[in-house]
Amino acid sequence: MLRSVKGLVCHTPKLDHGHALHTTAKDWLSSTVSQDVRILAERSRAIFRTSENDPANHAEHHEGCHYSIPLQEVKAVFPHGLPSPFQQQIKTFNEACLMVRKPALELFAYLKSSSFAHPAIRYVIYGEKGTGKTMTLCHVVHYCARQGWLVLHIPDAHLWVKNCRELMQSSYNKERLDQPLQASFWLKNFKTTNERFLKEIKTQQKYAWGKRESTEEGRPLGEVVEQGLARVRNASDAVGVVLKEIKQQCHLGSFRLLVAVDGVNALWGKTTLRKEDKSPVSPEELTLVYNLRKMVRNDWNGGAIVTTLSQTGSLFKPSSAYLPHELLGKEGFDALDPFVPIRVSNYSPQEFESCYHYYLDRKWLQHEKARTAEGRDELRFLSGANPRQLQRLAGPL
Amino acid sequence: MAVAAVGRVLRLGGRWSVAARDGPRAQTLRVIYTTAVVQRKNVAASGPEKYTEAFIKKQIEEFNLGKRHLANMMGEDPETFTQEDIDKAIAYLFPSGLFDERARPMMKHPTEIFPEKRKIQWGEDGRPFHFLFYTGKQSYYSLMHETYGMLLNAQKYQDQMTAQGFPPEKEKKNLPGSRWLTKVELEEMLLEKLSDHDYSRFIQLLQKLVTLPYGNVEEKYMQKFSKEIAMQLQKVVIEPLKYDEQGVAFSTGEGQRKTARATAVVYDNGSGKITVNGVDVLHYFPVLQDREQLLFPFQFLDRIGKHDMICTVSGGGRSSQAGAIRLASAKALRSFVTEKEVEFMRQVFLCSVAGLLTTDPRLKERKKPGQEGARRKFTWKKR
Numbered sequence: 001m002l003r004s005v006k007g008l009v010c011h012t013p014k015l016d017h018g019h020a021l022h023t024t025a026k027d028w029l030s031s032t033v034s035q036d037v038r039i040l041a042e043r044s045r046a047i048f049r050t051s052e053n054d055p056a057n058h059a060e061h062h063e064g065c066h067y068s069i070p071l072q073e074v075k076a077v078f079p080h081g082l083p084s085p086f087q088q089q090i091k092t093f094n095e096a097c098l099m100v101r102k103p104a105l106e107l108f109a110y111l112k113s114s115s116f117a118h119p120a121i122r123y124v125i126y127g128e129k130g131t132g133k134t135m136t137l138c139h140v141v142h143y144c145a146r147q148g149w150l151v152l153h154i155p156d157a158h159l160w161v162k163n164c165r166e167l168m169q170s171s172y173n174k175e176r177l178d179q180p181l182q183a184s185f186w187l188k189n190f191k192t193t194n195e196r197f198l199k200e201i202k203t204q205q206k207y208a209w210g211k212r213e214s215t216e217e218g219r220p221l222g223e224v225v226e227q228g229l230a231r232v233r234n235a236s237d238a239v240g241v242v243l244k245e246i247k248q249q250c251h252l253g254s255f256r257l258l259v260a261v262d263g264v265n266a267l268w269g270k271t272t273l274r275k276e277d278k279s280p281v282s283p284e285e286l287t288l289v290y291n292l293r294k295m296v297r298n299d300w301n302g303g304a305i306v307t308t309l310s311q312t313g314s315l316f317k318p319s320s321a322y323l324p325h326e327l328l329g330k331e332g333f334d335a336l337d338p339f340v341p342i343r344v345s346n347y348s349p350q351e352f353e354s355c356y357h358y359y360l361d362r363k364w365l366q367h368e369k370a371r372t373a374e375g376r377d378e379l380r381f382l383s384g385a386n387p388r389q390l391q392r393l394a395g396p397l
Numbered sequence: 398m399a400v401a402a403v404g405r406v407l408r409l410g411g412r413w414s415v416a417a418r419d420g421p422r423a424q425t426l427r428v429i430y431t432t433a434v435v436q437r438k439n440v441a442a443s444g445p446e447k448y449t450e451a452f453i454k455k456q457i458e459e460f461n462l463g464k465r466h467l468a469n470m471m472g473e474d475p476e477t478f479t480q481e482d483i484d485k486a487i488a489y490l491f492p493s494g495l496f497d498e499r500a501r502p503m504m505k506h507p508t509e510i511f512p513e514k515r516k517i518q519w520g521e522d523g524r525p526f527h528f529l530f531y532t533g534k535q536s537y538y539s540l541m542h543e544t545y546g547m548l549l550n551a552q553k554y555q556d557q558m559t560a561q562g563f564p565p566e567k568e569k570k571n572l573p574g575s576r577w578l579t580k581v582e583l584e585e586m587l588l589e590k591l592s593d594h595d596y597s598r599f600i601q602l603l604q605k606l607v608t609l610p611y612g613n614v615e616e617k618y619m620q621k622f623s624k625e626i627a628m629q630l631q632k633v634v635i636e637p638l639k640y641d642e643q644g645v646a647f648s649t650g651e652g653q654r655k656t657a658r659a660t661a662v663v664y665d666n667g668s669g670k671i672t673v674n675g676v677d678v679l680h681y682f683p684v685l686q687d688r689e690q691l692l693f694p695f696q697f698l699d700r701i702g703k704h705d706m707i708c709t710v711s712g713g714g715r716s717s718q719a720g721a722i723r724l725a726s727a728k729a730l731r732s733f734v735t736e737k738e739v740e741f742m743r744q745v746f747l748c749s750v751a752g753l754l755t756t757d758p759r760l761k762e763r764k765k766p767g768q769e770g771a772r773r774k775f776t777w778k779k780r
Contacts, residue, residue: 320680349668377701381669381692384679393685 048354048361050100055143058100058108064354066097069142077145079189080155081262083134085391093362101132101351103344104139110340111144111304116256119298122305122336124264127344128322130388133308134262136344140306141260149256149303150197150246152295154186157266158313160288164273167281171210172237176287177275183235183288187228190242198222201249207241209234221245236287243291250302257303259295263314264307267293268332270316296336307336346385355387359394367397448514456507463504480505513588536587537595544602547615555610575623577603582624638665638732648732652724654757657713659721663729667705669695673722674709687719694727694753698734720757727753 228238383389762771
């Protein structure tokens with residue numbers, strides 16, 4: 001049967017996509033199949049991609065579509081915010097494509113309609129593992145960055161409460177502990193994100209860093225950041241100063257502030273750090289956490305606080321916990337109390353189709369069976385429409 | 398047994414050995430003087446001990462008497478005391494913890510206990526009963542003789558019919574549900590050893606008889622040598638679909654693997670959602686391998702997104718629970734599917750475990766004494 005088909009190939013090359021004439025029968029058969037798939041793909045390209053690159057204009061009809069962020073913007077807006085599998089994907093595909101999903105659109109609606117004279121509203125994005133909470137947060141961050149807000153993005157608060165090599169006693173307050181490495185790392189990224197704001201905002205008070213160094217009143221905030229980066233010992237205090245200044249000046253209205261914290265349940269949980277006398281450290285004793293808690297309180301106006309719960313990095317929490325009161329604990333829940341919960345769930349059938357076609361389009365799914373309908377059903381079954389599972393499944397294929 | 402020994406003593410008493418085997422020729426008993434050693438050797442060479450008829454009869458009488466005594470002991474009616482009652486009574490009176498059923502005390506009819514052995518084939522004068530005794534395999538050759546006689550009869554009948562002008566009947570094929578006796582079964586029937594060659598000759602003869610046009614005249618004779626097989630095809634009953642309140646069709650199935658037991662309820666018109674013990678399948682089976690096992694029955698029938706499933710599982714470990722649910726869902730899917738596909742499901746695959754509808758019989762192997770595990774031996778030390 002194959003030989004007769006091969007004869008047909010030599011006589012009638014029906015394909016006009018630039019295929020070589022001397023294709024084997026198998027290639028011919030599979031290429032007809034893929035031709036159909038390609039036609040389908042071209043039709044659905046309209047479905048799963050959108051050319052609307054400004055998150056502000058994303059509306060409900062864009063739901064399920066991927067939009068791309070130019071790589072320059074990625075470096076500017078997200079120096080540290082994206083999850084690492086996604087960063088690898090950006091490198092592989094040479095583009096950063098984010099899916100527009102319902103929770104993000106919901107958040108945009110709230111942000112657009114909230115009045116900034118009132119105290120900042122807190123939003124908590126929660127959901128099961130791997131459903132896309134961090135990506136939703138990044139979408140919101142991108143939106144606010146485009147709108148010109150000052151973005152205070154803490155990529156993972158869990159990094160501040162565990163695996164810290166150096167803990168120093170704070171020079172400002174004897175009882176607290178400093179984390180110079182994490183603080184300086186964060187300051188560096190903060191600088192990349194918000195260059196122009198650092199020049200505009202002026203300090204309102206004098207800060208003394210040591211015997212000889214101090215920052216005068218009225219100096220741009222950039223100097224505080226430089227000080228923190230240059231003198232790593234004072235980095236945590238520099239972070240505290242930055243946060244305080246921004247919070248104080250936000251209500252003046254010259255800029256809007258977005259506080260985006262990923263893994264906010266780390267601020268109220270336990271830590272794995274120990275002091276030198278082996279006694280455990282509670283989160284309030286860390287300078288960074290203490291200052292961040294002050295930011296997350298809603299006693300300021302002119303912005304919004306968007307947070308995410310995360311079980312993946314959390315300590316001492318069961319892996320099936322994903323609800324706010326489970327992950328935050330009583331203390332955290334009371335502290336965050338009036339908040340707007342936003343649930344992120346697994347892919348809907350339409351979103352799954354969109355993601356699947358995106359992978360096909362980027363030639364990420366190489367297996368022949370993956371292109372068939374059965375393959376798609378298999379992927380859907382095995383991943384359970386969970387974004388992270390799908391991404392991990394599609395990797396080896 | 399005692400009777401045979403007495404018989405021997407009678408014959409060999411006083412170091413006199415009677416040449417009884419020179420059957421019909423010897424009218425007088427010749428006296429042969431031999432030594433005790435030779436006599437003893439002869440005794441050993443006479444073959445396995447044979448039970449005489451009288452001995453068996455005595456055993457049967459003893460058994461019946463014992464049965465009545467047992468019934469009296471248990472307070473039951475001796476007349477209506479069946480073999481099952483006997484077994485129960487013995488198990489009660491002599492409780493045994495032995496694992497092997499055959500090692501426990503039992504009381505059965507002597508025909509079941511004493512294997513049918515060849516009774517002594519010659520009379521008191523030493524003359525054998527059967528005319529083919531001296532061939533060595535008298536029952537085999539007599540059987541062949543009889544079967545060949547049947548064959549000749551059938552041929553004669555056929556000739557008669559053709560002579561009378563009736564056309565020969567069509568060749569009747571052997572029913573697919575029957576097979577000939579195996580060599581072991583034939584040996585048991587004939588009570589003597591056969592060789593492979595003998596057995597094959599006999600089967601060839603039977604088959605020739607079958608293929609003859611009028612061979613089915615001797616069907617009764619042939620039925621003695623055939624057995625029915627493949628009862629299992631008729632045993633499996635596919636349950637019809639049940640309908641619940643909203644009119645959605647569903648069916649249940651049970652499965653097991655190692656120590657895990659699972660029940661699955663498969664609903665029609667679904668979206669491919671699976672719930673295990675009240676938890677979503679992604680949470681219960683975080684490992685991909687287990688989910689692949691669950692996927693397999695649906696994928697085989699191309700019904701991945703069409704059914705919902707709710708299952709409960711207990712026991713075993715992660716992998717055996719997945720296997721148990723797979724079997725249960727395959728059994729439940731039988732009702733949704735045509736006969737042909739059921740046959741496909743049962744067949745053995747080259748790579749995977751036997752089919753989709755067979756319970757995997759592998760269990761944990763017992764640890765043996767003197768070894769560290771089931772197979773692993775202790776470290777071997779040279780000295």
